[in-house]
Amino acid sequence: MRAFLVAFSLVGILLAGPVSADPKPDGAYVRSGDVDLVALLPPPPIAGSSEDKADIAAVFAYEKARTPETSDRAKADNEMTIFRLAGVVMGPDFTPEKLPVTTAFFDKVKRDSGKPTEAIKAYYNRPRPAAAALSLQALLPLPKNAAYPSGHTTWARLNAIVLAAMVPEKRIEIFARADEYADDRxxxxxxxxxxxxxxxxxxxxxxxxxxxxxxxxxxxxxxxxELRTVLKLNATQ
Known part of the structure; x- marks a missing residue:
């Protein structure tokens, strides 16, 4: 895990270069080439390495610790919508029906996480745990793309950062829920x-x-x- 922390300490430097004049992102707001995850992230553990074995052992430990409640939540958390991710934190008024502008905005945010993660997934092509360890019983059908990095986690962290900027009063709860959502993978x-x-x-x-x-x-x-009005929060935050 130290490699991840070292890599993260360097990415601000790597991302601080000049912005291209091309105004047309291929996501909603970001061009996939602007976030080269192959260059910015460390590689996944080598198959058969001690780190890889620790990863596999951890997944089996999670399987053993499953309860009906955590299993149901993990299945439900396969859904990638801001309302599934943050509804439990934001309350009953946090719905697409009441928040059309917010819904459209987060739909656009979601587009920015897709291409960068698919590129690095294809580059490393790391097998899913249940494909590498056949005795593991996955709770969900195995996605066809590769495991590294987690696309759901990428999306959840991105959304948590954006939502916390909108409702900073709930920042701690938003990030805790994003971590739980990621852990459910x-x-x-x-x-x-x-x-x-x-x-x-x-x-x-x-x-x-x-x-x-x-x-x-x-x-x-x-x-x-819109969100702060619907949630009846002070507009000056």
């Missing part, structure tokens, strides 16, 4: 701990690039105003 048997660690960094890197985009910040302020 291990509970479900579809990811290793190092996939989760890498996804957490990846989501942070993508969020940093979004925050550099004026169009993103304009849309963020519009969604923030």
């Amino acid at each position: 291990i509970v479900a048997g579809v990811h290793y701990p190092t996939d989760i660690a890498a996804g957490t960094i990846a989501g942070s890197l993508i969020a940093q690039k979004e925050l550099e985009n004026p169009a993103f910040n304009t849309d963020l302020e519009a969604a923030k105003a």
